[in-house]
Ligand SMILES: NC(=O)C1=CN([C@@H]2O[C@H](COP(=O)(O)OP(=O)(O)OC[C@H]3O[C@@H](n4cnc5c(N)ncnc54)[C@H](O)[C@@H]3O)[C@@H](O)[C@H]2O)[C@@H](O)CC1
């Protein structure tokens with residue numbers, strides 16, 4: 278797992294680490310690591326033009342010291358100081374000693390690389406006007422955009438951007454990955470995140486949230502054992518789609534079948550369509566109770582929101598089985614929250630932003646906090662879909678998904694996610710981790726399918742076995 282941390286947690290660890298070190302050591306480690314990443318990105322230093330955007334705090338200090346390292350290697354380094362009288366004095370002296378110079382915004386028009394050291398974890402509110410003008414000039418220029426620690430303008434804790442942010446292609450972050458680099462608007466602004474180890478590890482507390490790696494997911498993908506049968510491998514029940522629109526039932530059932538379990542049962546009005554598409558599924562057009570034994574239910578995609586749908590949902594939620602509540606079922610729960618609030622078995626709600634707003638009020642800029650708020654309100658697990666899907670459990674545990682592609686923003690992909698999640702809820706991980714595993718697998722399937730061009734939801738189902746096989750082979 279990759280731990281995600283808040284600015285306050287990182288500052289606390291920094292204080293503890295500094296207690297045993299000479300002043301300035303952590304900044305030297307940060308700047309050395311930063312310069313190494315820049316060298317890797319540039320391929321060489323000699324003759325390369327680097328422009329530093331330098332604010333008045335230690336974030337600017339990091340940029341200045343890294344600039345000094347690059348200048349020693351032969352780069353032409355220009356520091357644009359936002360507040361010349363408050364720039365990090367030692368950092369500026371080091372840069373000038375190394376042959377760097379100070380200059381104006383015009384240097385950005387010829388930059389090969391721009392280092393954003395305007396503001397880091399000490400930032401508050403949106404970027405100020407002088408900083409915004411510099412960021413615009415950097416974007417207009419040809420240089421590779423690299424943020425120091427956090428893209429300026431991004432909240433390190435939440436990923437919120439109040440106004441504008443430095444749109445980095447790479448972010449070199451120190452000591453620990455900040456939550457705001459991987460979620461919400463911050464994810465887009467951060468680009469590829471590089472973590473530089475500055476020795477904070479032993480001093481970091483339990484993380485604010487976590488990201489699964491491929492290896493974390495692989496442990497839940499063991500092939501069947503010799504003693505397994507179709508029941509022991511998990512039985513998923515699916516209620517999705519309608520007679521007129523069977524598509525959601527077909528996608529959801531197919532995803533559950535392809536994801537893992539030994540057996541998928543379908544109950545609902547799309548029975549004919551599902552049977553035709555997936556002869557492997559056990560299909561009934563009757564009520565959930567007529568489907569036979571299942572270990573987890575997926576209910577909602579394309580099922581409608583009329584009284585018949587409501588009564589089927591109520592029947593499923595009255596069981597003591599884990600349930601994934603998706604799409605139309607979320608609309609029904611928003612109208613009658615007690616359906617879920619009274620449950621003791623695991624319940625995973627999978628809203629997108631509009632569905633979330635109907636259930637819990639607007640998501641707002643802090644997506645992890647929003648998911649936690651929803652989970653606490655109904656005593657369940659919330660999987661909040663988005664560019665970076667967030668999962669929060671009722672006890673506050675949270676995951677931010679690390680996989681996916683913007684190609685997943687197409688009809689029916691949510692139905693596939695619901696089916697995959699149902700499969701992982703039948704055994705193995707607890708609800709929140711199962712949801713995080715499903716989001717991870719779904720994102721990897723999206724990436725794999727997108728290699729062939731724009732994807733449609735059915736492509737995800739088709740690539741699921743290959744996705745799982747690849748993940749099973751993952752060791753890091
Ligand atoms: N905490 C740590 O463990 C370490 C921190 N280091 C660096 O130190 C940084 C934190 O340094 P500081 O605490 O000095 O804070 P920052 O340098 O992040 O920002 C503080 C300065 O930015 C200005 N500022 C605040 N909000 C602004 C806004 N919206 N627009 C423009 N300017 C704004 C403030 O006036 C203040 O002068 C980290 O991000 C990292 O780059 C590293 O040197 C090494 C270790």
Ligand SMILES: [K+]
Nearest residue numbers: 393396427429
């Ligand atoms: K920055």
